[in-house]
Amino acid sequence: MLQQYFGELETGLLSAIRGSDGLVNPRKLYSLEVARLGKRLCSGTSPVAWCGITAPFDLLHSMGVTSSFVEFVGALLAVTGVAGAFIDTADQAGYSSDGCSYHRAVMGAASQGLMPEPAFLVGATNPCSGGLAAIECLARHYSRPLTVLHIPQDESGGNVAYLAQQIRVLAGFVTAHTGLPLDRDRLREAIENTNRTRAAMCEMYALAQRVPSPATSKDLSNFGVVLPLFLGSEAAVELACAYRDEFARRCAASPTTKKRETFRLMWIQNRIQFRQDLEKLLENEYKAVIVVDELNDVTWDEIDPEEPFEGLARRSISIPFNGTMERRVEHLQKLAREYRIDGAVSPCNWGCRQGTGARGLIQAGLEEIGVPVLNLEVDCVDDRKYTEGQVRTRVEAFVEMLHGRSSPWN
Amino acid sequence: MAVPPADFIGFACAYTPLPVIAAAGGAPYRVLPMTESPDQAGRMLHDNICPHVKRILDRAIDRDLPELRGMVFVNSCDAMRRLYDAWRRVDGAAPSVLIDLPPTADESAVAFFAGEIERLARTVESWCGRTIDRSKLSKAVEQHNVLCDRVDALTRRVEAGTLEGGWSRLQAALNLAATTPFDAALKHLDGLLGEAPADRRRASDPPIFLFGNVLPDPDAHALFEACGARIVGEDMCTGSRTFTRIDSDSTEDSCRLLAASLLRRPRCARTFDASDPGRMSQDVLDAVKRSGAKGAICHTVKFCDPYLVRLPLVREALQREGYPLLVLEGDCTLRSMGQHRTRIEAFAEMLR
Incomplete structure (x- = not known):
């Protein structure tokens, strides 16, 4: 089912791209890479690894492993409108309905044989304990080897060296369970691609910060969380460059886009994954544009291709969801300043302890710098729990409130 | 002579290296989620955070x-990390420290955790104004093990x-031992152990193993x-888990020994062996068998991901061998337990 879906998606996107007369929306290229990743995961042509979000995907790519974090599957099931059935399957197997729906959808899909069988699994303590538990359960379900990366809370002391060593061990683990060796030249090439991608992303985000922003609410939806899956590949470089170039082109034509941006919004954590009209509602009815998502940022330095493991470790530690809430709030405040944000939207995904748990602290932190937060109460994967009317009412009230305030940046 | 007030140092998790606190002259005080305080934690934390954490913050x-x-x-876990974040925003709250806990117990994880225990030692020294040396830590480990032995006997x-x-009554004693300086705790436990044996055996009631x-x-x-x-038999964080013995060996680095002892004791849902995923289910099954129970009850606080995600595996393992699981x-209150009364009665009835 998944393979067919991704195959048809790829074909459709390629057809649309060919027919676009050279002016390709980078969002289509992004979707194409998602489809291709999905197809590779299902094709059986290379070993598959199910991972936690902070796994070093460029390292795995260099070793010939097709890898993904499991939440990617949960999100895809939501996009295609079938997550509910798999969530029900998980709940019937005893998973708590208070748990994360990304993980419950994945557990349901695994139990029904929908997910490709992995060669091995890589758990990670960052960002969440629920995700690590889900990976452990999947390893048990598939009877496949598991290794775990313990991501320290910060870079103090010997933390970077500790994680770098775990990543070295991971490379040996991959070889032991797939027979695929770590080729230093291929790793160097992957890291160089990662650095090129990073450079293009920095330029692209700098463009997105402009007023008006060249980014629409949909352009970079899920981008910062999904792009790491492509890191190390040429495709990631091309994708980041395509966004950068398109944003530069739009900036050059900015007078035509100015009218649509009455309010600049920041989206906290992940988007709502199933189809709904919230972004359209914000943009079309209120001229409120989501110009940045929390994870759409480069929080890590260029990686030294000669010392890759330390750089990969620093990157995993740097993710905003890691460490204390002060650190996360500081990052949100930084984005708010850089993007001159008028307000922030937090979906408060039900079942997410690490992200939604500190909702009040995030709200207080952003209000300190004059940025109000709209806390929605939604399940980002299970569309059956989405009440459009209630969300609309909350959004209307929030926008009305924004109209009554002066911008924190004037 | 007046007894000086104890230098209480709070803790909230059974993985806390308690002897480090004692070695600095402090008295470990477990902040239990038992309070009449109003629900106020929601100001800072979402309602979907576990009630253990919220009750502590309310206190x-x-x-x-x-x-x-x-x-x-x-x-x-995520909730405990968020509690640390919120605690520091509470007016008048004691200074705090968060030590990181690896999920596994391999050599590098033990070395990392030993470093965290070192960091804790320096922090606790600054709080108590006393230094920790090897002999003080060894003595604190000895005292901890004395308490563990008493708890075990009880x-x-x-x-x-x-x-x-x-x-x-055992739970009340454990609560007291976790919130009272060593001498008073020992005296209380010894008092209980010195009581004449009672005869409370109720063979007609089905034997049940409690974990969570x-x-x-x-x-x-x-x-x-x-x-x-x-x-x-039981295996609860607020039960016997706080009082598990720590290895003592004068030739080894004290913090490393503490780290290894804490990480390598019987696993709960928080720590696991990556080479044997889902092992917790077998551990629970083994414990049920050892206890002679006919079934098991798992009590977990709501929204506890580490337990809730792994419970289906535990249920499967128990059911495979014919042990029902309830x-x-x-939410850490007796109110919620009262609501479970009918379910517990039905479960016990089924096992008769």
Whole structure:
């Protein structure tokens, strides 16, 4: 089912791209890479690894492993409108309905044989304990080897060296369970691609910060969380460059886009994954544009291709969801300043302890710098729990409130 | 002579290296989620965070705590990390530290955790104004192990049905031992052990193994018995887990030894062996068999991901061998336990 879906998606996107007369929306290229990743995961042509979000995907790519974090599957099931059935399957197997729906959808899909069988699994303590538990359960379900990366809370002391060593061990683990060796030249090439991608992303985000922003609410939806899956590949470089170039082109034509941006919004954590009209509602009815998502940022330095493991470790530690809430709030405040944000939207995904748990602290932190937060109460994967009317009412009230305030940046 | 007030240092997780606190002259004080304080934690934390964490935060906000020199948090789960974040925003809350806890117990994880324990030692020294040296730490480990031995002996008495008050009284003793300086705790436990044997055996009630995380209210344990469930063994964070022995070996680095002992004790849902995923289910099954129980009750606080995600595997393992499992999710109050009364009675009835 998944393979067919991704195959048809790829074909459709390629057809649309060919027919676009050279002016390709980078969002289509992004979707194409998602489809291709999905197809590779299902094709059986290379070993598959199910991972936690902070796994070093460029390292795995260099070793010939097709890898993904499991939440990617949960999100895809939501996009295609079938997550509910798999969530029900998980709940019937005893998973708590208070748990994360990304993980419950994945557990349901695994139990029904929908997910490709992995060669091995890589758990990670960052960002969440629920995700690590889900990976452990999947390893048990598939009877496949598991290794775990313990991501320290910060870079103090010997933390970077500790994680770098775990990543070295991971490379040996991959070889032991797939027979695929770590080729230093291929790793160097992957890291160089990662650095090129990073450079293009920095330029692209700098463009997105402009007023008006060249980014629409949909352009970079899920981008910062999904792009790491492509890191190390040429495709990631091309994708980041395509966004950068398109944003530069739009900036050059900015007078035509100015009218649509009455309010600049920041989206906290992940988007709502199933189809709904919230972004359209914000943009079309209120001229409120989501110009940045929390994870759409480069929080890590260029990686030294000669010392890759330390750089990969620093990157995993740097993710905003890691460490204390002060650190996360500081990052949100930084984005708010850089993007001159008028307000922030937090979906408060039900079942997410690490992200939604500190909702009040995030709200207080952003209000300190004059940025109000709209806390929605939604399940980002299970569309059956989405009440459009209630969300609309909350959004209307929030926008009305924004109209009554002066911008924190004037 | 007046007894000086104890230098209480709070903690909230069974993985806290308690001897480090004692070695600095502090008295470990477990901040149990038992309080009449109003629900205020929602101001900072979402409602979907576990009630263990919220009740602790409520106690801090409401100043329903003894004077604490400091508060030790362990990065045992997302909720505990968020509690550390919120605690530092509470006016008047004691200074705090978060130590990181690896999920596994391999050599590099033990070395990392030993480093975290070193960091904790320096922090606790600054709170208490006393330095920790090797001999103080060794003595603190010895004292901790003395308490563990007493708890173990008391548990044997309860399992044999010879302690008046049974599990409920044992839980009260554990709560006291976790919140009282060593001498007073030892005196209390010795007092209980010195009592004449009672005869509380109720062979007609089905034997049940209790496991899970946070259930400190002694009345909750009384409720199990009142419902006809005869507890014959337990493995709870607020039960025997806080009092597991720590290896002592004068030739090894003390912090490393502490780290290895804490990480390598029987696993809960927080730590696991990556080479044997899902092993927790087999561990629970083994414990049920050892206890002679006919079934198991898991009590977990609501929204506890580490337990809730792994429970289906545990259920499967128990069912495969014919042991029924009753899962109760609670909010650390007896109110929620009361709502479970009918389910516990039905479960016990089924096992007769």
